Amino acid sequence: MATTMMSGSASDAHAMADMREDLAKLVLRVSVGVMILLHTWAVINGEQAIRDTLLRWGMPVGLAWTAVIFEGIAPIMVILGLYARIGAWMMTFWMVMAFLLAHVDTGHIFQLAENGVGWRVEGPFFFLACSFCVALLGAGRYGLNIGGRWNN
Amino acid sequence: MAAVTAQSNEDLGKLVIRITVGVLILFHAFALATGDTGIPNNLIRWGLPPALAWLGFLAEFGGGLAMVLGAYTRLGGLVVGVFMMIAIFMAHSGLMGAQNHLFMVANNPAGNHWDHYFLETQAFYLLGSFSVALLGAGKYGLNIGGSWN
Numbered sequence: 579m580a581t582t583m584m585s586g587s588a589s590d591a592h593a594m595a596d597m598r599e600d601l602a603k604l605v606l607r608v609s610v611g612v613m614i615l616l617h618t619w620a621v622i623n624g625e626q627a628i629r630d631t632l633l634r635w636g637m638p639v640g641l642a643w644t645a646v647i648f649e650g651i652a653p654i655m656v657i658l659g660l661y662a663r664i665g666a667w668m669m670t671f672w673m674v675m676a677f678l679l680a681h682v683d684t685g686h687i688f689q690l691a692e693n694g695v696g697w698r699v700e701g702p703f704f705f706l707a708c709s710f711c712v713a714l715l716g717a718g719r720y721g722l723n724i725g726g727r728w729n730n
Numbered sequence: 731m732a733a734v735t736a737q738s739n740e741d742l743g744k745l746v747i748r749i750t751v752g753v754l755i756l757f758h759a760f761a762l763a764t765g766d767t768g769i770p771n772n773l774i775r776w777g778l779p780p781a782l783a784w785l786g787f788l789a790e791f792g793g794g795l796a797m798v799l800g801a802y803t804r805l806g807g808l809v810v811g812v813f814m815m816i817a818i819f820m821a822h823s824g825l826m827g828a829q830n831h832l833f834m835v836a837n838n839p840a841g842n843h844w845d846h847y848f849l850e851t852q853a854f855y856l857l858g859s860f861s862v863a864l865l866g867a868g869k870y871g872l873n874i875g876g877s878w879n
Contacts (some may be wrong), residue, residue, distance in 0.1 A: 602864035606747070609857040613847050616835065620845035627838050627845065695761040695768060700754050701846070704854040707750035714743030715865075 596719075603718030607662060610708035611653035614669065618649045631680045648672035656712055659721020661728045666713035673706035744868030748807070751858040752797030755810055759790035772821045775828065789813035797862055800871015802878045807863030814856035822849055 621628055621642060628642045648668050655665030681687050681699050689698040697703070716730045723729060762769060762783060770780035789809050796806025824830025834848035847853065867879045 598864045602861040605857050605864070606861045609853060613850050613853065616847050616850075617845055620838070620843060623843075625838060625843040625845045627840065627843075690757070690761075695766050696757045696851070697754060700757070701851055701854075703754070704750065704851070704858070707746055708854070708858070711743045711747045711750075714739045714746065 599715075600718035600720055603712070603715050604720040606708055606715070607656045607659075607666070607712045607717060607721075610669070610705060610712065611657035614649050614653050614705055618645050618653075621645045621649075627680075635679060645672075656709075656717070657721075659717040659723050659729055661725035662717035662721070662730075663713050663728050664725070666709050666711075669709035670706065670713055673702060673709055676702055677706065741868035741870055744862075744865050745870045747858060747865065748797040748800070748803055748862045748867060748871075751810070751855065751862055752794045752806070755790050755794040755855060756798070759787055759794060762787050762790065768821075769817075772817075772828075776820060776826050786813060786817075793859070796875075797859075797867075800867040800873060800879065802875035803867035803871065804863045805875065805878045807859045807861070811856060811859035811863060814852060814859060818849065818852055818856065822852065 622645075628645060629639045632639050632641055649672055652665040652668035652672070654660075656662045656669065677687070677699070681702060686698045690696065691698050691700070716727075717723070718730065721729075769783040769786045773780050773782050790813065793806040793810035793813065796802045797810070818832075819825070821828055822831040824832070831848040835844040836846055836848040836850075837843065838845040867873065871879075873879060
């Protein structure tokens with residue numbers, strides 16, 4: 579390994595590029611996965627936002643528990659590199675639903691944050707975009723690497 | 731054919747992350763340029779001239795624009811990433827009288843239950859920017875900047 583790193587051939591340049599890509603994929607999937615799990619833990623512990631949204635649309639409040647799947651199991655798959663693309667598509671679906679049910683008709687997507695600094699929904703949008711991104715890019719090498727093309 | 735599809739997905743993924751980080755940080759650059767006092771107040775707390783906030787504006791605006799356009803994208807990602815490291819160090823790490831937010835959770839918009847990492851937004855900018863620096867722009871963009879893009 580050390581000798582190939584130093585020889586500087588074209589294939590080594592490719593290896594370096596792959597390493598950078600794999601590192602970026604690791605950074606993205608772990609950050610989006612870990613941070614959404616905090617939201618899920620809050621839902622499990624009785625945080626009301628999703629339930630209030632479901633009530634507003636006349637939907638069964640119990641649907642909030644699907645959070646355990648879409649923002650619980652799915653991000654764990656993403657973090658581990660276990661069918662990560664499937665997990666990331668599930669998270670993407672979840673965030674699209676969050677936007678459709680909570681942020682479009684309320685007008686949030688057309689507003690700045692309450693202190694005027696930044697877009698009002700930049701947090702949810704980061705979750706949406708980063709999940710979509712992981713679904714497109716795959717998990718890279720740094721993980722369990724299980725699932726073939728559904729992971730990497 | 732499968733390889734071609736994978737490649738176009740890669741380029742689309744790179745586009746999504748760099749447009750997201752780039753456009754969203756431009757909102758912050760705009761706020762700073764139109765009188766937001768967050769960064770100037772932090773500089774004052776550190777005994778530094780508040781005019782240094784314009785360096786922050788340059789990082790946010792220049793870095794964001796580079797990422798959006800796909801011109802020197804990696805450099806833009808690196809600049810915003812380093813800027814975010816400085817911001818988190820100066821404003822959120824418990825130094826010079828600031829509260830330490832590194833290991834805190836914060837409340838939901840209704841303010842009645844914690845539901846996210848306190849520095850969630852900052853972490854997305856920091857890690858998203860470094861990801862852009864590592865990934866590069868992909869093919870959808872101006873494609874200016876050689877190995878820096």
